[in-house]
Amino acid sequence: MDIVHNVKISTTPATLYELFTTESGMNxxxxxxxDIARxxxxxxKVRFTKDENKIEMCFRLDTLEPGEKMVWTCVENPNPAWIDTVLHFSVKPAGEQSDFTFKHTNWDAKWQGQIPYEQTKHGWEHFMNSLKNYCEKGIGEPW
Known part of the structure; x- marks a missing residue:
């Protein structure tokens, strides 16, 4: 039930690492x-605001390997399916590109096929495209 994306992106590993470990990068x-823990x-804390609705998610920083990897565990989220799930962000060189891997793991099987899980899968597809487009075209689609 893990959500996994492996994307080759035309940018440096250092640039990608900054995009997933800093506020200015995530923006x-x-x-x-x-607000990104160091x-x-x-x-x-990651917040999404649409109209008058504001969603705040909180993640504990479990692992930070400079230039390579960051791992977060979700500790607070209005979507109960996310609690205790784990986000893995990692990057490594791949010739002229970078190999970016994103995993959203530790889902409770009861969420399989349910709206909270399915919406999350589609959301990550959007944000992986947003990341790649930002790196390669200068235009991301953050929320």
Whole structure:
């Protein structure tokens, strides 16, 4: 039931790493309103606002390997399906490109085929395209 995306992106690993580990990076492709933890154990907050609705998600930073990987565990989210799920962001060089892997794991099987899981799958498809488009065309689609 894991959500996995492996994308070859025409940019450097350093650029990709900054895009998933900093506020200014996340603002370009995922969330336009976030606070990103810099030390393991810290909590990142990612917010999405549409009209008068504001959604805030909180993630504990579990792993930070400079230049390579970040792992978060969801500790707070209005969507109960996300609680205790794990987000893995990693990058490595791939010739003239970078190999970006994103995984959203640790889903409870009871969510399989349910709207919260299916919406999340489609949402990540959008945001992976947003990340790639930002890197290659300068235009992301953050929310």
């Amino acid at each position: 370009k492709w995922w969330s336009m309103d976030c 030390e393991p154990g810290g909590v990142s």
